[in-house]
Amino acid sequence: MxxxxxxxxxxxxxxxxxxxxxxxxxxxxxxxxxxxxxxxxxxxxxxxxxxxxxxxxxxxxxxxxxxxxxxxxxxxxxxxxxxxxxxxxxxxxxxxxxxxxxxxxxxxxxxxxxxxxxGFMQPCDMIEINSRHKCLHLSDIGLNAQLIKNFEEDNIRGKWGYAKVVLKTLWRKKQMNVVFTMRNTTIKRKAFMVVLANASKYGTGVQINPTGELNDGIFEIVIIRKLSVIELIKMLFHSGHFNPDNIESFAATHISITTKRFVHFQIDGEYMGKVKSLTARILPEKIVMMLPAKQ
Structure with missing residues (x-):
């Protein structure tokens, strides 16, 4: 032992x-x-x-x-x-x-x-969202959260089942007007997705946040300004990464996010409904994970 x-x-x-x-x-x-x-x-x-x-x-x-x-x-x-x-x-x-x-x-x-x-006992960070929820991996608002909602409604499992709802999601996609506030800094962007990233990649292996680490005391805000069919296919089936020309990212320890309209929201793959505002802050070393010794 x-x-x-x-x-x-x-x-x-x-x-x-x-x-x-x-x-x-x-x-x-x-x-x-x-x-x-x-x-x-x-x-x-x-x-x-x-x-x-x-x-x-x-x-x-x-x-x-x-x-x-x-x-x-x-x-x-x-x-x-x-x-x-x-x-x-x-x-x-x-x-x-x-x-x-x-x-x-x-x-x-x-x-x-x-x-x-x-294995190795590693203290890892979590992101607290709206003072209630905690994110260990990746949360987002916008298109991916809408995709998860459609996936759950159609009661389909597996990657091929997931692919069947892509066209439905793309047909309904809308750009979001998003305002980010950190201390005295305000940033306004149009985006199809905004990711709160405590980690680096989605389950299919596609990398959304190259600098993501579970124990670095920060999280990244990843803004997807453009999202093509090819990049949705990457999210579903392939490893690799998003086109950096379509992405903007920055690190934070806390942030407030507001949108002009209600948008879809998910935490760690679980659909959470629609929101117009989020607050998020890092919780350093909040949970102990058993990891491979080399990590």
Whole structure:
């Protein structure tokens, strides 16, 4: 037990991902049977998953919480663990697994579990948004958030299903008039997307924020002034990066953002509705992540 863990809570979202579903409790029980840990499983359902996890954390008092799920499940658990000093490990089980890719966590179960148990404990930043929500990875307003909303409404999973709603989203796209305020500085821009980036890339591997680091004490504001069909395809299917001629970015520790009309908004892949204003600030070293040792 390199990191001294005794109590491990394993949070499983059985609905995460697409394709053939795995029997996660059985696979994990087989892995932990011969190991000296006290483990407890927490299975999520549609009835208040936050309360299920929160109650399990309170009752079990784990030193480590392992999440088996996609970006939305990871983000939800991360918000519950923020500031508690309880380590968070990831078993990628979603459709995109953007956070796992960001952190170089392998998609194979045994390799990911080895990082959860024996990896490097790294304090990481979070972004607090509107004094309520916390973002671990990437949040945005505009076209990508609208794409996520359409994706959820059509109840389609997987990259090809995601692609089916692209035309619908492009047909409805509108430029936003956005005002950014930091201290005594005000910036006005027209944009199709604005990203609050604590990390560097989306789940498909496309890089939106080359300077993004999870533990640098800042976040980046990325303004997408132009967004072509080709770059939407990159977001869906390819690694690489956005055309720098279409992007403007700057670093911040806090910011206020207002738009002329209500716009779509998402946090870590979860659609949050429409907003006309956001406030965001960095929360340094707010959560402890289990990462590959080389990081």
């Amino acid at each position: 390199i990191n001294g863990f005794l109590q491990i809570l394993i949070v499983i979202n059985p609905r995460s991902g697409s394709g053939i579903k795995k029997d996660w409790p059985l696979l994990l029980q087989q892995y932990f049977n011969a190991l000296p840990y006290n483990t407890q499983f927490c299975m999520l359902d549609n009835n208040g998953p936050e309360n299920i996890v929160s109650n399990a954390i309170t009752a079990f008092s784990p030193q480590l919480v392992i999440v088996v799920g996609g970006d939305g499940t990871i983000s939800m658990v991360a918000q519950l663990l923020s500031g508690k000093g309880i380590a968070l490990g990831i078993i990628p089980a979603g459709s995109a697994n953007g956070m796992a890719k960001e952190l170089n966590i392998p998609l194979t179960l045994n390799e990911a579990l080895d990082i959860c148990l024996n």
